[in-house]
Amino acid sequence: MTILTYQGVVYPAQCDAMGHMNVQFYIAAFDQSLWHLMAASGYSASWITERRQGWADRRYEIDFRQELPVGSLFEIKGSVMKVGRTSLTTYHGLTNKADGKLCAELLAVSVYFDLAARQALALPDEIVEGAAKLLG
Numbered sequence: 001m002t003i004l005t006y007q008g009v010v011y012p013a014q015c016d017a018m019g020h021m022n023v024q025f026y027i028a029a030f031d032q033s034l035w036h037l038m039a040a041s042g043y044s045a046s047w048i049t050e051r052r053q054g055w056a057d058r059r060y061e062i063d064f065r066q067e068l069p070v071g072s073l074f075e076i077k078g079s080v081m082k083v084g085r086t087s088l089t090t091y092h093g094l095t096n097k098a099d100g101k102l103c104a105e106l107l108a109v110s111v112y113f114d115l116a117a118r119q120a121l122a123l124p125d126e127i128v129e130g131a132a133k134l135l136g
């Protein structure tokens with residue numbers, strides 16, 4: 001199931017010398033989208049301090065399809081592609097709201113992580129169950 005995970009607008013300061021959104025801002029938007037998808041999967045940001053557990057992004061595969069010029073409104077929809085023992089593989093599609101065209105796609109592998117020990121952890125049951133509902 002694909003859900004809306006982020007909406008944004010391209011500001012002039014986010015554009016490169018060629019007049020379209022710079023790669024670093026695509027990454028920032030995808031990162032925020034990822035946090036919303038993790039929350040929809042059952043993860044709570046309070047676990048960062050309460051449990052000392054979070055996420056480590058292990059792989060990003062991005063395809064850029066169409067430029068986004070200044071003033072463009074865009075949205076990202078995401079889904080879970082795979083639930084592993086310690087990781088989630090997620091998909092994020094960024095589209096231009098004006099014409100609905102796909103501008104960029106991200107396939108990400110994120111590992112559930114012990115922030116103190118700096119090592120992977122098995123996904124908690126609540127994330128496994130929640131992520132299963134978002135398989136797309």
